[in-house]
Amino acid sequence: MGWSIGFDVKWHRDIGYGVPAFCDHPRCHATIDRGLSCVCGNDPYGGERGCGLYFCGAHLAGARSLCSRCRNRRPPFAAKPDHPEWIQHKATDPSWAKWRAGHPEFASEYSVTREASGR
Ligand SMILES: [Zn+2]
Ligand SMILES: [Zn+2]
Structure with missing residues (x-):
C-alpha cells in the first residue's frame, strides 16, 4: 500500500502503520500504530465523520470506526504527543x-x- 509513513497535515504529526503511537483516548495508554486500522473515521485525516486521531480497538466503534467524541458529534480529543x-x-x-x-x-x-x- 505504500502508506507506512506519511504526514498528517491536520494534526501535524507523522502517521502510517510504521509509526508507533499511544491511543489518543485521554485515559488510555495502549500502544498502537498510526495505520489505517487505528484511525477514527476509517480514513487518513478522518474522512467525512472522523477526527483523524488514532485509537486502540477498544476506543473505536461502529461501521466507520469512530471514537466516542465523533460518534456523539462532539469536538475531538486533544492529540497526544508522539x-x-x-x-x-x-x-x-x-x-x-x-x-x-x-x-x-x-x-x-x-x-x-x-x-x-x-x-
Ligand atoms: Zn474521532
Ligand atoms: Zn484506547
Missing part, C-alpha cells in the same frame, strides 16, 4: 537524517544528535 519510541527513531535513525537537517529545532529540542556524536 510516542517516545517514535521520537527516538526520528532523532537517531539514518533514514531521518535528511529530515533532521531541515528541522534543527527538533534536534535541539531532544538534543539527541549532540549526544549521539559524543559532542
Whole structure:
C-alpha cells in the first residue's frame, strides 16, 4: 500500500502503520500504530465523520470506526504527543537524517544528535 509513513497535515504529526503511537483516548495508554486500522473515521485525516486521531480497538466503534467524541458529534480529543519510541527513531535513525537537517529545532529540542556524536 505504500502508506507506512506519511504526514498528517491536520494534526501535524507523522502517521502510517510504521509509526508507533499511544491511543489518543485521554485515559488510555495502549500502544498502537498510526495505520489505517487505528484511525477514527476509517480514513487518513478522518474522512467525512472522523477526527483523524488514532485509537486502540477498544476506543473505536461502529461501521466507520469512530471514537466516542465523533460518534456523539462532539469536538475531538486533544492529540497526544508522539510516542517516545517514535521520537527516538526520528532523532537517531539514518533514514531521518535528511529530515533532521531541515528541522534543527527538533534536534535541539531532544538534543539527541549532540549526544549521539559524543559532542
Ligand atoms: Zn474521532
Ligand atoms: Zn484506547
